[in-house]
Each structure stands twice: as C-alpha cells, then as structure tokens.
Amino acid sequence: MTVQQSLRAASLRGLCGGAVHLPGDPAYDMARAPWNLVVSDYPAAVAYPAYAEEVAEVVRAAQAAGLSIAPQGTGHGAPALGGRLADAVLLRTSAMTELSIDAENRIARVGAGALWGDVAAAAGRYGLATLHPSSPDVGVVGYSLGGGIGWYARHLGLQCNSVTAVEVVLADGTFVRATADSDAELFWALRGGGTPLGVVCALEFELQPIRTVVAGFLAWDGTAADRVLPGWVDWCADAPEQVTSSFRLVDVPDRDSVPVDVRGRRLAIIDGAVLGGEAFAYDVLAPLRALAPELDTVAVIPAADLVRLHLEPEEPTPAYASSTLVSELPEAAIAAIIETAGPRSGSSLTVAELRQLGGALSRPDPDGGILSALDGAFLALGVGLGFEPADWPRQRDDAERFLAAVAPWSTGGTYLPMLDDSSDTRKAFPPDVHARLTAVRRKVDPHGLFMAPHQT
Numbered sequence: 001m002t003v004q005q006s007l008r009a010a011s012l013r014g015l016c017g018g019a020v021h022l023p024g025d026p027a028y029d030m031a032r033a034p035w036n037l038v039v040s041d042y043p044a045a046v047a048y049p050a051y052a053e054e055v056a057e058v059v060r061a062a063q064a065a066g067l068s069i070a071p072q073g074t075g076h077g078a079p080a081l082g083g084r085l086a087d088a089v090l091l092r093t094s095a096m097t098e099l100s101i102d103a104e105n106r107i108a109r110v111g112a113g114a115l116w117g118d119v120a121a122a123a124g125r126y127g128l129a130t131l132h133p134s135s136p137d138v139g140v141v142g143y144s145l146g147g148g149i150g151w152y153a154r155h156l157g158l159q160c161n162s163v164t165a166v167e168v169v170l171a172d173g174t175f176v177r178a179t180a181d182s183d184a185e186l187f188w189a190l191r192g193g194g195t196p197l198g199v200v201c202a203l204e205f206e207l208q209p210i211r212t213v214v215a216g217f218l219a220w221d222g223t224a225a226d227r228v229l230p231g232w233v234d235w236c237a238d239a240p241e242q243v244t245s246s247f248r249l250v251d252v253p254d255r256d257s258v259p260v261d262v263r264g265r266r267l268a269i270i271d272g273a274v275l276g277g278e279a280f281a282y283d284v285l286a287p288l289r290a291l292a293p294e295l296d297t298v299a300v301i302p303a304a305d306l307v308r309l310h311l312e313p314e315e316p317t318p319a320y321a322s323s324t325l326v327s328e329l330p331e332a333a334i335a336a337i338i339e340t341a342g343p344r345s346g347s348s349l350t351v352a353e354l355r356q357l358g359g360a361l362s363r364p365d366p367d368g369g370i371l372s373a374l375d376g377a378f379l380a381l382g383v384g385l386g387f388e389p390a391d392w393p394r395q396r397d398d399a400e401r402f403l404a405a406v407a408p409w410s411t412g413g414t415y416l417p418m419l420d421d422s423s424d425t426r427k428a429f430p431p432d433v434h435a436r437l438t439a440v441r442r443k444v445d446p447h448g449l450f451m452a453p454h455q456t
Contacts, residue, residue: 127211131162132150245356
C-alpha cells in the first residue's frame, strides 16, 4: 500500500465502534480472510459494521476518501476481486446477525450476516422450511440475491424469487427498503443480478410449510459410474418436479462426520430430496435404488436437517468452483464426463457434480427478479478443495477439463454464484434484461463505488 492509500484509509479509523482494521493492525490479517482460504487480498481497510447506520457512515467515508467498496458476507464464495482491493474497503457484514421468524405470515427476516444453518433451524421450530443451499455456513444474503438453487428448486423455484423485501444502503449513503411496491426496479435488479447495487443490510423472504422431507443419498464405488450416471440421466428425464437431485463423483474426505464405510474413497453419489409424502417419494426413487447402491441413507428427516445433506465442510477451507449450464446429457456427454472426472481419469477434483434443473426452474416467474428462470437441464459444477497450494493450479485445470467435456452441450449461459473466476454478466442474462440491469446500476451507483466481481 502506498503512503497516499494509507492516508486515505486512515480516515475510516474509529468508525463501526472501532471495528475498522487497516494494514499493520494486529487484527488486519484475520479480518481480511474470507471463508474460502484460496482468496488472499489486501484491502485498504476492512470494516465490520453492525447496523445500517454504520454501513452508511462507512459508505460516505469511503467515497470521501476516494476508495471503492467491496461488500462481503461470509466469503464462502468469495467474489472474483483478486488483486483489485488495494484502493477498496472490504465491508464485512458478518456482525449483522438479526434473525426473526414470523410464523403466522411465513416470513423470515435476516440480517446480512445470517447463515443458512441458523435460519433453517429457526424456521424448523415452527414447522417451516427455507429454500436453502447445500451447506449451513453459506451466507443468506449472497445466496438469496445471487439466485439460489436449493433442494426444493424444481418444485418451488429459485430462492431469489421468494425474497419479499431488501434493505440496502446505496452509494450516496441513503437507506432504501425495496419491495414490489416501493423502489420496484431496484427490487427487481437485486434479485439475481449478481452485481452489487449497494450494501444489503437485511432481507425478508417467504418460508414454506414443510415439516419433514424424504431425503438422503445413494452411494456406489466410483467404478460403478459408467452404469449409475446413465441410469440417473434417464431417470431425470421423467422425474416429477417434486424431486430435486444431483449426481456427484466425490473424493470423500477422511473425517468423523462422514460414514466410516466411505471415508477416503472415490464414490459415485446421487443425493436429493422429494416432496409429496413418504410413499410417493419411495416410488419416485425406486428406479435409482434398483441400481443397487452400496449405501442408502434415504429416509424421512426434519426439513431443517436437509441443509447438511451434501456433507460439505463447515470450516474455512481453500476452494475453487466453476460451472456451466447444460441443455442435455446424451451418451457422448456421459462418456466424456466419465473420461475426464471418473475413477480412472486421474482428476484432482474433489467433486464433479451435475445438478438436476428443469421444472419450476425452467419457467420464468412473472413476479420474479432479474433471474426468474435458468436455461438448462443440468448445471455441471467442478469443485476443488484442499489445503496444499501446490494442488490448486491442477484443480483449476481439471475443473476446466471437466467443463470442456460438456461444452458441446452447454447452453452458453452461466450461473454467476457458482463461478469463482470473473465472467461476463452478458452470458447470464438476455440482452434486453442485461441492458435494464445496467440502467439500474448507473442510476443507483453512477460512479461505480461498489466493486463488481464480474464484468458488467
């Protein structure tokens, strides 16, 4: 950091009750570290506001100092801002942990620092469920406003379209509560836009009257992938919308939270959830169970427990993820997937995943936000996890190899929340929708105060 940058950042010291950390401060390195330990950035300052009023103070002070702002919650999917934060304030919202459940109206209200595990548990106490992701320590705001493909998605759609209100501090320091009836254009753009239009301080969203669900995973040794993957793809073609599932080739970690029989192995796994009652669910899953899995954990479980179905790590972890939307998976695509990510591929990927889309995800929501539907039958996702920096370049290469294998069947579209590298937002939205988003951004942030992780 230059002397000039240091002087500008120093003007923020003392804000947020002293929770502003500058380079050289004892807590700076801890403050700047996100959940994803691959990311290592050195912002001009790190601020931890606890209230919307403190957010507004930081926004005004940063603008006066000529610094940009990068809002961040958990950093679970830390945005692609590598090397760009030297003139920016990293504004961490993790102290904003408000959480309340209006059971009568089935509405959750959460602060920008709330995590999905906490919200799912709180809603579950009232027999209600959230459209949560596959990990409990993902931030609610980032996931909700990015889109949100959860375990009920094929029946109930994207989480961003269940949002009913967004409270946000804009670039001029003003506080706005955006709803369908107030600041409707901003409300539309916030839900799925993938572009920071301000600092979101709180969300409100609809809850679902779901107390229990049939869910779990079926697991085979990875060598069975050449018969299990085609079987799953065929099953997906006729699967009812009440089921949302995924197929994964997984290097299972050797840790206590994982069943003993599968620790440290390369497995083929089908997991997911079915709505509609136990008998209906077991009938739907019967063709998959007929493939004779080695392990079958499918059972009726509390809906709140579904957030841990994927058994993803819950502690800060080095991670890399990349994805693409796929229109179909014919025999040639299946063969290419097994060749590049199967048990004999030599792939270093921790997870090569195919998420089942379609159903409600394929139908535009007339009351939804900018991302009201997804164009694709599957989402192909490559994930590398590991604490050895020497392995990270190879994991990236193997993720690219996996996605290149399905590229002939790609829709050409992207799902921004599952991209750790910077992309072009024009690949995520139709031209007219992207133009509308750009107009909203120019109106609420005319000078580009908020840093966008993707090209806009």
